[in-house]
Every structure is written in C-alpha cells, then in structure tokens.
Amino acid sequence: MKSPLEKARKNPESMKARILAVARRLFGEYGFHGTTTRMIAKEVGIDISTLHYHWGDKNDLYEAVVMDVNNDLGRELLKVEKTVHDSSLEERLNVSIDQMMDYLFDHPEISNLVLLRYFSKTRNEVDVDFKVPEFSGDIARAMGLAKDAKNPSPRAMMKVMSIMNGMHSFVSGENFFRPMLNLDRKNYIRAVKETLKFILIPAFVLQEGKTKKGRSSGSASAKN
Amino acid sequence: MKSPLEKARKNPESMKARILAVARRLFGEYGFHGTTTRMIAKEVGIDISTLHYHWGDKNDLYEAVVMDVNNDLGRELLKVEKTVHDSSLEERLNVSIDQMMDYLFDHPEISNLVLLRYFSKTRNEVDVDFKVPEFSGDIARAMGLAKDAKNPSPRAMMKVMSIMNGMHSFVSGENFFRPMLNLDRKNYIRAVKETLKFILIPAFVLQEGKTKKGRSSGSASAKN
DNA sequence: TTTTGACTCCATCATTTGATTGAATACCTA
DNA sequence: TAGGTATTCAATCAAATGATGGAGTCAAAA
Numbered sequence: 001m002k003s004p005l006e007k008a009r010k011n012p013e014s015m016k017a018r019i020l021a022v023a024r025r026l027f028g029e030y031g032f033h034g035t036t037t038r039m040i041a042k043e044v045g046i047d048i049s050t051l052h053y054h055w056g057d058k059n060d061l062y063e064a065v066v067m068d069v070n071n072d073l074g075r076e077l078l079k080v081e082k083t084v085h086d087s088s089l090e091e092r093l094n095v096s097i098d099q100m101m102d103y104l105f106d107h108p109e110i111s112n113l114v115l116l117r118y119f120s121k122t123r124n125e126v127d128v129d130f131k132v133p134e135f136s137g138d139i140a141r142a143m144g145l146a147k148d149a150k151n152p153s154p155r156a157m158m159k160v161m162s163i164m165n166g167m168h169s170f171v172s173g174e175n176f177f178r179p180m181l182n183l184d185r186k187n188y189i190r191a192v193k194e195t196l197k198f199i200l201i202p203a204f205v206l207q208e209g210k211t212k213k214g215r216s217s218g219s220a221s222a223k224n
Numbered sequence: 225m226k227s228p229l230e231k232a233r234k235n236p237e238s239m240k241a242r243i244l245a246v247a248r249r250l251f252g253e254y255g256f257h258g259t260t261t262r263m264i265a266k267e268v269g270i271d272i273s274t275l276h277y278h279w280g281d282k283n284d285l286y287e288a289v290v291m292d293v294n295n296d297l298g299r300e301l302l303k304v305e306k307t308v309h310d311s312s313l314e315e316r317l318n319v320s321i322d323q324m325m326d327y328l329f330d331h332p333e334i335s336n337l338v339l340l341r342y343f344s345k346t347r348n349e350v351d352v353d354f355k356v357p358e359f360s361g362d363i364a365r366a367m368g369l370a371k372d373a374k375n376p377s378p379r380a381m382m383k384v385m386s387i388m389n390g391m392h393s394f395v396s397g398e399n400f401f402r403p404m405l406n407l408d409r410k411n412y413i414r415a416v417k418e419t420l421k422f423i424l425i426p427a428f429v430l431q432e433g434k435t436k437k438g439r440s441s442g443s444a445s446a447k448n
Numbered sequence: 449t450t451t452t453g454a455c456t457c458c459a460t461c462a463t464t465t466g467a468t469t470g471a472a473t474a475c476c477t478a
Numbered sequence: 479t480a481g482g483t484a485t486t487c488a489a490t491c492a493a494a495t496g497a498t499g500g501a502g503t504c505a506a507a508a
Contacts, residue, residue: 015485031344033258036465047487052467054485115343118397119336120255133404154405158394158419161401165393166386173342177385180357181378195382202426239455260495271457276497278455 016054018044023055024065028109032062032122059126069113070131076103077135081142089144090205097167097196104171105189111171114164136160143204159204166196240278242268247279248289252333256286256346283350293337294355300327301359305366313368314429321391321420328395329413335395338388360384367428383428390420 011017022043026035037058041048055061080099084092104111137149139160146152152160170177170192178188235241246267250259261282265272279285304323308316328335341353361373363384370376376384394401394416402412 029345030347031255031257033255034344034347037467038465048466049468049488050486058466112343115339118393118400119339120258120344121253121399123254123258132400154407154415155419157405158401158415159422161397162390162393162419162423165397166390169342169386169389169393170382173385173389175345176342176356177382181381183378191378191382195379195386198383199386199423199427202430203423206426206430261497262495272496273458273498274456282496 015044015046015050019046019051019054019061020064020068023061024068024113025109027062027065028112028116031116031120032126037061059124062126066113066117066126066129069110072107073110073114074131074135076100077139081138084142090201092143093201093204094197097193097200100167101171101189101193101196104167105174108171108174111168115168115172118165132161133157136164139163163200166199170196239268239270239274243270243275243278243285244288244292247285248292248337249333251286251289252336252340255340255344256282256350261285283348286350290337290341290350290353293334296331297334297338298355298359300324301363305362308366314425316367317425317428318421321417321424324391325395325413325417325420328391329398332395332398335392339392339396342389356385357381360388363387387424390423394420 019040023035023040026040026043029035030039037048037051040061041051044051051061055064077100080096083099084095087095134149136157137146137152140146140152140156141149143160145156145159174185174188178185181188181191183191243264247259247264250264250267253259254263261272261275264285265275268275275285279288301324304320307323308319311319360381361370361376364370364376364380365373367384369380369383398409398412402409405412405415407415
C-alpha cells in the first residue's frame with residue numbers, strides 16, 4: 001500500500017513527481033502565499049487543472065511537499081549519524097557539518113521550507129509538521145547531550161536547534177549573503193563550513209568535561 | 225525636512241503611525257504575500273482606502289515597514305555598542321546577548337522581518353534593504369574581528385551573521401520552538417540566552433588571538 | 449461665516465487566484 | 479479492435495485582492 005507521495009518518488013518522470021518537485025522549489029522560494037498554483041503549473045508546463053487532478057488543492061500539495069522534505073531530511077540525518085557513529089565528538093561535528101552542508105546546498109529548498117515553517121505563519125493553517133522534536137532528540141542523543149532520545153532536556157534541544165538553525169540559515173540565506181560577501185558559490189560553501197565549525201566546535205568540544213565526567217568521545221558538556 | 229516615516233514615529237497616535245505599527249506586526253507574522261491590505265486595515269479599524277491614502281500602495285507600505293525596522297535595529301545596536309564599549313570580549317558578548325535578546329523579544333516582528341527578508345523572495349521585488357553589510361561591519365569592528373568597519377573580511381562578516389542569525393532565529397521561532405519545549409515565555413527567554421552564550425562565547429573568547437592566521441578548529445579534519 | 453484642506457469611508461473596478469466542469473486525448477486491457 | 483480508464487486541457491466560476499474616485503465630515507484658517 002503505497003502513499004501517493006511514495007509513488008511519486010518512485011517514478012521521478014511521472015507528472016505527479018514533476019509537479020511535486022517544482023512545487024517544492026517554489027514553495028521554498030516564495031513561501032506558501034507567495035507561490036500560486038499557476039506559477040507551479042506554468043513552470044511544469046501544464047494546465048492548472050492537471051495540477052489539481054494530481055494533488056488536490058493547494059493545501060494538499062503543500063502538505064505533500066512538507067512531508068516529502070521531512071522524509072528527505074530524516075533520511076539524510078540518519079545517514080550522517082551512521083557515518084560518524086564511532087568518531088570522537090570533534091570529529092563527529094566536523095564530518096557532520098561537511099556532510100550536512102553539502103547535502104543542504106544541493107537541496108536548498110529543504111532549508112528554505114524548514115525555516116519558513118519556523119518563522120512564518122500561514123493564513124489557513126496547514127497541519128503537517130516537520131518532525132523537529134524527534135529529529136532533535138535523535139541528534140541530541142547522538143551528540144551525547146541526552147541519554148534518551150525520547151526525553152531530551154529543553155537545553156539539549158535548544159543546542160541542537162542552534163546547530164540546525166545555523167546550518168539552514170546560511171543555505172537559505174545564500175541569495176542574500178553571498179552577493180553581500182562577493183564570493184562565488186564554491187568559496188561561499190567553504191566559508192560557511194569553516195564559520196560553522198569555528199562557532200560550533202569550541203562550544204561542544206572545549207567545554208567537554210568542564211562539567212562532569214567526560215569521555216573524550218562521548219557525552220559532551222552540558223548537563224542540560 | 226521630515227520624511228513621512230519620521231513624522232509617523234513622532235506621533236504614535238496618528239493614523240499613519242497606527243497603520244505602520246499594525247503593518248509591521250502583520251508583515252512580520254505572515255510575510256509580504258501572506259498579509260493583505262484588508263487584514264491591516266481591519267486590524268487598525270479603518271477602510272482600505274484610508275490605508276492607501278496614507279501610505280500609497282502595498283509595496284510602499286512594506287518598504288516603509290522595512291525602513292522603520294531597520295532604523296530601530298540600527299539604533300539598538302548602537303546602544304548596545306555604547307553599553308559594552310569598555311569591557312572584555314567575554315563580558316561584551318554576555319551583555320550584548322542579554323540586552324539584544326531582551327530588546328528583540330520585546331519587538332519580535334523585527335526578527336521576523338529580518339529573517340523573512342533573508343530567506344524568502346517576494347514576487348514583485350521591493351528594493352529597500354536592511355543595512356546588513358553596514359551593521360555587520362560595525363559589529364565586526366566592535367568585536368575586534370575587523371580593524372575597519374568598512375572593509376571587514378568575508379569570514380568576519382560571516383561570524384557576525386552567525387551571531388545575528390542565532391539571535392533572530394530563537395525570537396522569530398518562538399511560536400514554533402516554545403510549545404515544543406514546553407517552556408513559559410520567561411523561561412524560554414532565559415534558556416535562549418544561556419544557549420546562545422553556550423554556543424557563542426567559547427568560539428570567540430577561547431579562540432581569541434588564534435584567529436589571525438590559522439583558524440584553530442576549522443578544516444583540521446575536513447578536507448572537503 | 450465661508451473656505452480650504454486634510455482625512456475617512458462607501459461603492460466600485462480590474463486583476464489575480466484557487467478551483468471545477470466537461471470535452472478531448474492517450475493508454476491500456478481483454 | 480472495442481471498451482474502459484487515466485490523463486490532460488480549454489473554458490469558466492466565484493472569491494479574494496489591490497487599488498481608485500468621489501462624496502461626506504471636520505477642524506482650522508481667512
């Protein structure tokens with residue numbers, strides 16, 4: 001029993017998948033109200049009614065986009081977690097930042113959509129959520145900030161959210177920041193990675209053990 | 225010779241100022257396309273045509289809002305800079321974070337509007353900009369990251385942007401994050417300040433002096 | 449008192465936008 | 479190939495939206 005979303009993913013050439021892909025990009029760029037169904041249809045090269053035929057109304061399509069992005073993000077986080085599983089905390093942060101940033105810069109609409117969802121309201125409430133709490137809990141555990149991924153402390157959650165926000169911000173803000181810094185894309189990406197490492201690593205690594213017992217590889221500082 | 229914006233500020237009871245205040249909040253909450261002139265007029269309790277009489281079309285009003293927010297933010301940054309002028313870097317960061325966060329949490333629409341401007345496009349380009357480069361340059365100089373506020377290095381700019389983004393994110397994302405963490409407002413604000421200090425202070429304080437030639441934590445292990 | 453100008457609203461437009469209908473076309477199966 | 483199903487589009491609707499013209503109100507100036 002496949003969901004329509006899975007079907008669409010399965011065959012990226014299908015009309016349904018093509019619409020989803022374009023919708024994902026445009027919703028990310030212009031937000032919910034800034035994107036019209038006509039914009040999407042035009043970009044795909046089809047009539048609006050075809051769009052409605054496949055995805056229902058605008059809200060349904062938006063929810064599908066959010067779920068789609070959510071799936072992708074979760075899958076990637078899992079991959080990163082597997083990759084860095086046995087390293088020291090510093091190494092884990094280094095590699096995670098590199099890998100996540102490469103991924104996000106390849107799919108900037110993910111960051112766009114996540115941030116828009118945090119920061120902006122929609123007039124007609126859409127009730128599909130990014131699984132931020134679940135994701136953040138997992139990351140917190142993986143970073144040694146929480147023992148139980150199901151019950152991370154607020155402080156641990158906030159540290160994780162800081163990390164994710166920092167990453168998303170530079171991806172999503174590329175159009176704004178990069179011209180300002182006058183960097184080409186490659187150098188911008190490199191600079192972002194370095195900046196994130198500059199900011200994040202000392203916090204988690206240098207304060208390790210400052211509070212408690214610190215396995216050099218495991219539990220980071222913060223008792224909270 | 226007063227600009228209409230200054231006039232509006234001068235007399236907060238004036239219709240023009242009331243419209244501006246409401247527009248500021250709503251544009252921050254719903255973004256440009258998510259806010260209709262009717263929403264604004266209704267909230268103020270006036271007819272749409274009155275709104276147009278005072279502020280011209282929707283774009284003009286939005287530009288006025290952006291400039292207004294820009295002024296406020298610049299003024300506050302200046303105030304913070306004065307306050308922390310003679311302290312150590314660590315103390316400067318501590319106080320700046322406390323003061324800026326109190327200010328931003330009192331005026332959350334500022335963070336909303338700044339972030340929306342970074343991250344989201346508007347269909348019809350509005351061409352008023354936040355003075356991010358100027359502001360960031362000043363902050364970079366104030367933090368000892370750049371000698372000349374006019375010519376900060378890209379890296380210094382990005383560090384400053386990291387700080388500002390981190391601050392804005394938690395203010396703007398309050399509606400999303402706070403219920404997730406199940407904190408009341410007071411405790412949320414306290415937790416945000418602590419988290420920001422946890423993240424930011426080590427980076428800038430512990431690495432002070434190291435930043436000149438070789439960054440310490442950067443690409444140590446990451447060869448990209 | 450009259451006049452002037454600033455302000456406000458009612459009525460109304462033109463366009464945009466989300467959405468549907470029904471006819472056509474492509475595709476598939478028996 | 480006949481019959482049916484899935485897909486696509488042109489035409490069209492109703493509501494929402496940005497915007498304006500003109501009449502009415504009011505206070506201050508002349």
